[in-house]
Each structure stands twice: as C-alpha cells, then as structure tokens.
Amino acid sequence: MARTTDSRTSPDSKKTVTLTDNTTGRTWELPILEGTLGPRAIDVRRLYADTGFFTYDPGFTSTASCDSAITYIDGEKGILMHRGYAIEDLAEHSTYMEVCYLLLHGELPNRQQRDEFERSITYHTMLHEQMMNFYRGFRRDSHPMAIMVGVVGAMSAFYHDSTDISDPYQRMVASHRLIAKMPTIAAMAYKYSLGQPFVYPRNDLSYAENFLHMTFAVPCEEYKVRPAVARAMDRIFILHADHEQNASTSTVRIAGSSGANPFACVAAGIASLWGPAHGGANEAVLKMLQEIGTKERIPEFIKRAKDKDDPFRLMGFGHRVYKNYDPRAAVLRKSCHEVLDELGMRDEPLLDLAMELERIALEDEYFNEKKLFPNVDFYSGIILQALGFPTSMFTVLFALARTVGWIAQWKEMIEDPNHRISRPRQLYIGYPKRPYIPIDQRK
Ligand code: CMC
Numbered sequence: 001m002a003r004t005t006d007s008r009t010s011p012d013s014k015k016t017v018t019l020t021d022n023t024t025g026r027t028w029e030l031p032i033l034e035g036t037l038g039p040r041a042i043d044v045r046r047l048y049a050d051t052g053f054f055t056y057d058p059g060f061t062s063t064a065s066c067d068s069a070i071t072y073i074d075g076e077k078g079i080l081m082h083r084g085y086a087i088e089d090l091a092e093h094s095t096y097m098e099v100c101y102l103l104l105h106g107e108l109p110n111r112q113q114r115d116e117f118e119r120s121i122t123y124h125t126m127l128h129e130q131m132m133n134f135y136r137g138f139r140r141d142s143h144p145m146a147i148m149v150g151v152v153g154a155m156s157a158f159y160h161d162s163t164d165i166s167d168p169y170q171r172m173v174a175s176h177r178l179i180a181k182m183p184t185i186a187a188m189a190y191k192y193s194l195g196q197p198f199v200y201p202r203n204d205l206s207y208a209e210n211f212l213h214m215t216f217a218v219p220c221e222e223y224k225v226r227p228a229v230a231r232a233m234d235r236i237f238i239l240h241a242d243h244e245q246n247a248s249t250s251t252v253r254i255a256g257s258s259g260a261n262p263f264a265c266v267a268a269g270i271a272s273l274w275g276p277a278h279g280g281a282n283e284a285v286l287k288m289l290q291e292i293g294t295k296e297r298i299p300e301f302i303k304r305a306k307d308k309d310d311p312f313r314l315m316g317f318g319h320r321v322y323k324n325y326d327p328r329a330a331v332l333r334k335s336c337h338e339v340l341d342e343l344g345m346r347d348e349p350l351l352d353l354a355m356e357l358e359r360i361a362l363e364d365e366y367f368n369e370k371k372l373f374p375n376v377d378f379y380s381g382i383i384l385q386a387l388g389f390p391t392s393m394f395t396v397l398f399a400l401a402r403t404v405g406w407i408a409q410w411k412e413m414i415e416d417p418n419h420r421i422s423r424p425r426q427l428y429i430g431y432p433k434r435p436y437i438p439i440d441q442r443k
Contacts, residue, residue, distance in 0.1 A: 017042055019051070026051075037072050054425050061320070064245075065422070066253065070103060070408055071244040078324035078373075082242060083107070091331045096237040096401070097121065097207055100179055103242055103408040118207075124180035125201035125210065127188070128158045135192045144189035144396045145274045151185050152178075153267030163261040165414055174262045175407045182400045183207070187214035190393055208234040211400070216388060228342040229387055235335055236380060239328040240398050242405025246320075248272040248279065252406040253413050257422040262410055269406045270399045276315070279398040282377035282384070283391045285316035286350070289382075295356045302357075306366045316378030317361060323371035332379035339383050351382050 016029040028051055031043040041064045044055055057063045072081045080087040083102050090099055094108070101109040101117045109117055134151050155177070156163060162174035188198050191214075199214045209225040212233060217223035243249070251272035255265040273279035292301050305314040319326055340348050358374055361367045384394050413419050 021051075021053075033067075035067065038074065048425075054427065056427050060245075060250075065250060066245065066413065066416075068244065068409065068412060069106070070412060071242045071405070073244055073321050075319070075321035075323050078322060078327050078330075080243070080327045087239065087327050088331060091235050091238050094238065095206075096234045096241070099238050099241050100404040103404050104175060104411065120176050121180045121207065122203045124177045125184055125203065127181055127184050131155075131158060132188075132198065135188060135198075138192065140193060140195060142193070144186070144193060144392055145270065145280075145399070147189040147192070148185065148396055148399055149267050149270050149274075151189070152182075152270055153264055155181070155263035156261050159263065163263070165256075165259060165261060171262070171411055171414065175404075175411060178262065178266055178403050178407055182403045183211035184214060186393075186396045186400045187211060189396060190215055190390075193392070206230060206234070208237065212387075226342075228339065232335060232339045232342075232383060232387065235331070236383065236397065237401040239331060239376060239380075240401035242402070242408065245409075246278065247275075248402065249406055249409050252410050254422040256410045256413055257419065262407060265410055266403060266406050269402070273399055273402065274395060279395045279402070281315050281375070282381040282394040282398065285377050286381040286385060286391050286394070288315045289350050289353055289357070292353060292357070295353060298353075298357050298360055302360060302364060306364075314357075314361060314367075314372070316374055316381075317367065318370070318372040319375045322373065322375065325373045326375040328376035329374045329378055332376060332383065333374075336379045336383050340386055343386055345386055348382070348386065350385070354378065354382055 015032040015034075017032060018027050019030055020027045028047075030047070033041045033043050035041075047053055047055065055063070070083065072084075073079065082090060082099065083106055085102070085108070090102075094102075097118050098108055098114060100121075101107075101114065105113075131151065131154065134154055135147065138147055138150070159174070159177055162170045162177060164170045184201050191198050197219055199217050199219070201210055202213055203210075205213055205225070208230045212225045212230060213223060245253075248269040252265045252269040255268040256262070276284045288301075292298060301312070301314070304310045304312040305317075336351060340346055340351055345351075358378070361372070361374075367373075380398075381391070381394055384397060385391070389397065
C-alpha cells in the first residue's frame with residue numbers, strides 16, 4: 001500500500017476529541033486518526049507543545065508508536081494478517097520465502113520474483129570466514145542466544161557495503177543478508193555447543209532444508225532431510241515471521257530510529273526477544289511441562305498460577321494483544337499432531353500432558369475471566385523438541401524466523417519521510433532540587 005505523508009490524517013477534519021483541563025477549564029481539540037482496520041487513534045503529537053501535558057502509558061498498552069501497513073492483529077477476534085493475507089492461508093499455502101517477500105515488498109511474489117528472491121537469499125547464505133573466530137571466543141556452554149546477540153551485532157563489522165541506510169540498494173542487500181545468514185549463524189551456534197564441526201550451507205536445498213542440514217548433519221555420514229520435517233520447520237518460520245509492534249520489533253525500530261545500521265538493530269531485537277515474557281516463553285513452556293511431569297500434578301500448577309503470592313505463571317498462556325485463542329497456536333496445535341504422527345511419536349507424553357493442561361485451563365474460571373488462552377509458544381516447543389532441537393535453541397529459531405519481520409519494520413520506518421528519533425518522555429517522581437551535601441556531612 002502506497003504511503004503518503006497525510007495517510008494517517010482523518011479525511012474529515014471535524015473528527016476530533018476534546019480534552020478538558022478541569023482545573024483551568026481550558027479545552028483543546030485533538031485530531032482522530034483512522035487506519036484501514038482496527039481502533040482509531042488520538043493524535044497527540046502536538047499535545048505537549050500545545051498543552052504542556054505528556055501522556056502517561058508505561059508498557060504502551062494504549063499507544064500506537066507508529067503507523068504500519070505490514071501486519072494487522074485483532075486480538076479480540078484472534079485474527080492475524082500479513083499485508084491483508086490471513087496467517088492460516090499463508091501457513092497452509094505459502095512458503096517462508098514467499099512470506100519474507102510479502103513482508104518486505106508488500107505483495108506475494110509471482111514465479112519470476114520468487115525465483116529471483118530465492119536466488120538472492122541463497123547467494124548470501126555463507127558467512128565471512130573470519131566470523132568463525134567469534135564463535136571460538138565463546139564458552140562452549142554459552143546460551144546460543146548470547147552467541148546470536150554477539151555474532152549478529154558483529155555483522156556490522158564485516159558487511160560495510162550494506163550499512164549505509166540512506167541507500168535503498170544497501171538496505172535491500174542488508175535485508176537479504178540478514179535473512180540468508182541467520183540460519184547459518186544459528187546452526188553454527190548449535191554446532192559450537194556440541195563441539196561438532198560447522199556445516200556449510202548448501203544452495204541446492206530449500207531455506208528450511210538447508211537450516212536443518214546445517215544443524216543436524218555431520219561430515220562423516222549422509223543426512224537426508226525428511227520432507228515432512230522440512231515442511232513443519234518452514235511452517236514454524238511462517239508463524240513467527242512478524243507480529244507488529246511487539247517488544248523486540250519496537251526495540252529494533254527504536255534502535256534504528258537513531259540511524260544505527262540494521263545489523264546492530266537486529267542484534268538489539270534479539271536481546272529483547274530473549275526474555276521469558278517474549279520469545280523465551282517457548283523454552284519456558286517445555287521446562288514447565290517437564291516440571292509438571294504427570295497429568296495428576298496439573299491442578300497443583302494451575303493453583304499456583306492463580307495464586308497472587310506465587311510468581312509462577314502458566315507459560316504459553318496469555319498475550320498482551322490476543323484476548324482469544326492465538327491463531328498461530330491453532331495452526332501449530334494441528335501441525336503438532338501431524339508432525340508427531342509423521343515421526344512415529346503419536347504417544348509423546350508431553351503432547352498428552354499439554355493437551356490436558358490446555359483443557360483444564362480453558363475450563364477454569366480464572367483463565368476465562370482474564371482471557372488467558374494458549375499462545376504460539378504453547379505448542380511450538382513440543383514440535384521443536386520432536387524435530388530434535390534442544391530447548392536452548394527454541395528462542396534462537398524464533399529469532400531466525402522473526403528477522404524478516406524486524407527488517408521489514410525497520411525498512412518501513414526508514415522509508416517513512418516522517419520518521420524521527422524515538423524519544424519517550426517520563427513522569428519524574430524523584431527529588432526536587434536540593435542542596436549538595438559534602439562527604440563529611442553525609443549520614
Ligand atoms: N498465568 C497466570 N496468570 C496470568 C498469565 C499466565 N500465563 N498471564 C497473565 N496472567 C494474569 C496476570 O497475573 C494478571 O492478573 P491480575 O490482573 O489479577 O494482576 C492478568 O492476567 C493480566 O496479566 P498481565 O501481565 O498484566 O498481562 P500482560 O499483557 O502485561 O502480559 C504476557 C502478557 C504474555 C507477558 C503474560 O500473559 C505472560 O507472562 N504469559 C506467560 C509468558 C508467555 O507465554 N509469553 C509468550 C507470549 S506470546 C509470544 C510472543 O509474542 O512473544
């Protein structure tokens with residue numbers, strides 16, 4: 001969708017809300033902005049200049065930090081769309097490469113565009129050989145997310161010819177490099193933790209097959225990627241590709257708003273994703289299921305999740321935006337059964353346990369009242385474990401798949417002629433000015 005300078009402004013300039021300061025009786029008219037879908041927004045850009053007030057919204061629960069034409073979520077109805085296409089349709093009919101193209105360019109590619117895009121991504125899959133030395137600097141037991149933050153940030157030091165953010169061609173090359181090299185970087189982080197040799201990318205394989213090959217192949221024997229496994233991997237990548245202005249995407253946008261290069265910005269996004277309230281939840285779900293262990297212990301954990309004095313939360317449940325079943329969880333729930341069937345793991349006890357936990361939680365008044373439903377992470381961990389990934393790699397896979405979303409959002413911001421450095425303000429609650437105390441007079 002074409003972006004115009006005044007695309008955000010309501011065509012009817014009479015659409016305003018009135019703000020009244022009840023202490024002085026003064027009033028101001030604030031414009032209402034309308035998107036194509038979703039709640040309208042009150043334009044407070046001139047609020048401080050015109051009124052002297054800030055808005056106060058820690059956690060940004062009521063704040064639209066930007067406008068965007070990439071992803072739409074209706075959390076009440078459980079809808080997720082990329083560029084107008086439902087996530088269920090993309091997961092069913094598209095490939096991750098097509099979704100990457102869609103997010104970056106706004107339309108699904110025709111055959112020629114798809115082939116050219118895939119060629120460009122394939123062409124960039126190798127890492128600069130010098131970058132291997134970075135891995136050797138890490139302890140073997142480092143968390144692979146720690147390695148990801150370091151190595152992706154270090155890309156800024158290697159690919160100088162794609163760090164000029166004012167050049168559209170360099171922005172495109174940086175985008176393709178990040179999408180292409182992320183699987184290589186992630187697989188190498190895993191290999192390093194095992195003490196196995198790095199496996200170089202293979203350009204005759206699809207994106208998902210290549211990643212699985214680099215992760216699980218060893219030089220001494222042939223490794224054949226099972227088509228069903230590659231398809232499941234590709235679907236997981238699609239489901240994690242973008243999710244509008246979540247914590248890590250906002251981090252990438254804020255880092256990029258100062259003009260920082262895209263490799264550094266994506267490294268910042270990876271750091272933000274790492275936390276257990278965000279991308280780290282899939283790892284936490286599996287640990288929780290292992291801790292619960294048996295169906296008999298589920299009520300005990302449900303009780304703990306409801307106890308205000310217990311910090312325990314049911315991981316994989318609840319979402320800031322979805323107040324209905326997360327549509328990605330619905331796709332993965334189905335996928336989970338298919339993959340486990342295909343791998344001959346139909347009786348996997350963890351899946352059984354997860355299904356029972358979901359059933360009990362969905363029937364529980366507390367979870368219903370607070371609209372806490374399973375989110376994408378509830379089922380992804382079970383599939384990833386079945387595919388052979390250790391829990392420490394789960395968030396890495398999320399980062400790999402989300403890279404296209406980060407970079408598409410970053411690109412959209414850089415190409416917006418109205419973009420400015422992000423600089424929130426605060427409600428200061430510290431001391432007012434007070435006299436300096438010399439050290440010998442301090443208590
Ligand atoms: N288990 C038990 N209670 C919960 C849970 C949970 N998983 N999630 C929220 N609540 C309760 C919470 O205690 C609070 O209760 P009260 O109103 O009585 O204080 C209420 O529900 C609202 O919670 P909140 O923390 O104010 O909601 P939020 O929008 O700030 O947090 C969340 C959203 C995802 C951080 C939270 O639901 C959570 O911690 N879930 C578990 C972690 C998880 O699965 N994260 C993955 C998110 S999806 C992947 C992604 O997009 O990154």
